[in-house]
Amino acid sequence: MTKIAIIGAGAMGSGVARRLHDNGCIVPTLLDGRSAATRERAAAAGMEEATLDEIASADLILSIVPPAQAEAVVETLAPVFAQANAPLFCDANALSPETKHRMAARVKELGGRMVDGAIIGFPPADNYDGPRLYVCGDGAGEVAATINPFGLDTRVLEGPLGAASALKMCYGGINKGVMGLVTAMLLAAERHGADEDLLKEMGISMEWLMGRQRGAIPTMYPRAYRWDAEMHEIAGFLAPDDTPAAAIWHGLGDFFTDRARAYEAGEELEGIKALLAR
Template sequence: MADQQQQLDNRYLPTVAILTPGEMGTGIGIMLRHYGYTVATQLHGRSEYTVTRARDAQFHCYPSDEDIIAECTYVFSIVPPAEAISTARRIAEAAVSFASTAIAPEHPPAPLYFLDLNATSPATARAIAALFNGINIQLANNPAGRKIVFVDGAIIGGPPKLDPHNGEWFKPNIMLSGPLKLSLTAFNEHDDATTLVETEEDDGEVLERVLGVKWVGNEIGQASGVKMCFASLTKGLTALAIESFTTAASLGLLKPLQDQLAEKTPLISSFVNNAIVQMPPKAYRWVGEMEEIADTFHEEGGFDKTIYQGTAEVFRTINEDTELGRERTGLRTRGKTVEDVTTLLAEGMKHRRERLSRAATAVDPSASKTNPKLAEALSGLNIAEEK
C-alpha cells in the first residue's frame, strides 16, 4: 500500500518537536505532518531564513522551550554538531524551569523522549545522556517533573521526499541506540481512551515505523559511532576530491583528471562529481562533523586527529574563504557545476595563501617565497634561481 494511504488519525498522535528546522529537520517534519503528526518548534533567536522555512512547512511555533516540555512527547535535536550540547542544555534547563512552576498532575507525567540525531561522537552522546540523567535525579521528587529519556541517534542520507508518482516517501536511514526504545513511551498509560485506533501498536512503535528506524544497539553512543565511521568515508572522500579537483583545475588539468576517474573508477567518479556540487550549502555543518570524527577516531580507535582535523579545514576554507560559503539549499547561485566549484575554490585558496603569507611575513620579515624544492634541486650548483 502506498504511503499516502497510510495516514494516521492525528487525534491520537503525540506532538513532535524539531530543534531546529534546517534542511533535514524540515524534511522529517514535513513527512511527519503528512502522516498526521503535529510538528512543533521554537524559533527564538533563529535566522529569518530558518523562521520562514518553519512557517512554510506549517510547523507550530511555541514561544518558549517550556511549552515544548509541557506539550510534546518527542524532541528531535537536528542541529549543527557544534550546537548539539547547547541544544540539549536548553531542553534540560527548560525541564527544570517548567517543573518549578507547573501544577502537579493527577498522574505522573509521561516521559519526554529526546532523540539526539546529530553528527556527533559517541563521547558527545554519552555526555548529553549524563546531562539528562542528572536532570532526572534533580527532578525525581518533583511530581510535575518529566523524566527525560535520552536516545542516541544518527541520520544517514538526504531529507525525506515524497514521490508524487507513487505516493511513497524516500527516507534517510535513521539509526537509534540506547537501553529504551520509543515503544516504551506509554502515551496511553493512564487513559485507555487515548489509544491508537484500529492498531495494537504503541505510539512509539508507530513513530518508529513512520521514520523507518533501525536500532543498532542498546548502548548510548553506538548510533553515533556508525554515523562517524560512515561519514568519515563519504565526506572524507568528498574532502579529498575537493583538494584533488581544485589542484587539477589550478594546473589546467581538471578535464583529464575527470576522464581518468571515469575510465578507471566510474563509481568513484560519479560519487565525487555529484558530491562536490552538492557540498557547498553543507560545508559549514561539515566542519564540526569532521572535528567530531577526529575525536571519535582518537578516543575510540586510538588514532591521531590529524587527518580529520585536516578535512575540517577543507570545509572551513570553503565556508569562510569562498563565495560558496554563502550558498543555501534552494537558493543556489554559484557552485552548481564542478568547474564553478573548483574555480571559486582556487580563488579562495589563493586569497587564503596570500593572507597566511602576509601573517607569516609580519611575524618573520625574513620569510621569503623561495621554492624549497627548487632550492634543494639547485643546491651546490652555480645556477641562479629564476624569479
C-alpha cells in the same frame, strides 16, 4: 494527536518535520531569535512555533541541528527536563559516542532521559523513502514506536548508548571524507593545470566514483558550514586508537571550513560545477 517536537529547522530538521506532519503528527519547534528564512522554512514544513512549556507537553523531542550546536540545545531544554514526566529526548546529531555520553549524563543531571540517534541519508523528499533514523540505548524502542507510524524509518540498534553515533561516525567519515578528498584533488589539479588530464583518467578508471561525485560535490558547498564540526567529531572518535587517521579528519574539518568560507564569498562553487560538467 501525537506531538513530536523537533529542535532545528534546517534542511534535515524541516524535511523530517514535513514527513511527520504530512502523516498526521503535530510538530512544535523553538523559533525564538531565528531568521525570517528559517521561520519560512519551518512554516512550509508544518512546524508550529512553541514555548518551552509547550515543548514539554510533546510525546518526544528530536534534536536535529548542526553538530556544533547540539550541546547548547540540551541547556536550552533544561527547564523541560526539570519537569515531571518530561518527554524522552533523542539527540539525532552527528556526534561521537564520547560526546553523546557526556550529553546523556547532562540530560540525566537535569532530570531527563536521552536516546542516542543518528540520521543516515538525504532529507525526506517526495518519492524518496529515506532517510533512516538509527537509535540505541534505554528508550530506543519508545522512540521507534513513536516515530515509525509517521513515515520516518526508525531502526533500533543492538548495543548501549553510543552504538548509533559510532555507526554515524564511520558512515559519515567514509561518505563525506571521500567527497572532501575528491574535491581537494580536483581543486589541486585545476591549480596545477592537470584538471583536463585528471578528468580523462578518472573517466577511464574511476567513473564509478565520479558519477556520484559530480552530483554530490556541488551540494556539499552550502552544507560545508556544518560538516566541519562533524569531521572534528570523527577525528575525536578515531583519536584514542588511531592518531594518524584522526589527523586526516581534523584536516578535512578545516577543509570544509574553507569551503564554507568560499561559498559565503560567492567563490569556487561555479568553477567546480563547470569542472565537474566537462
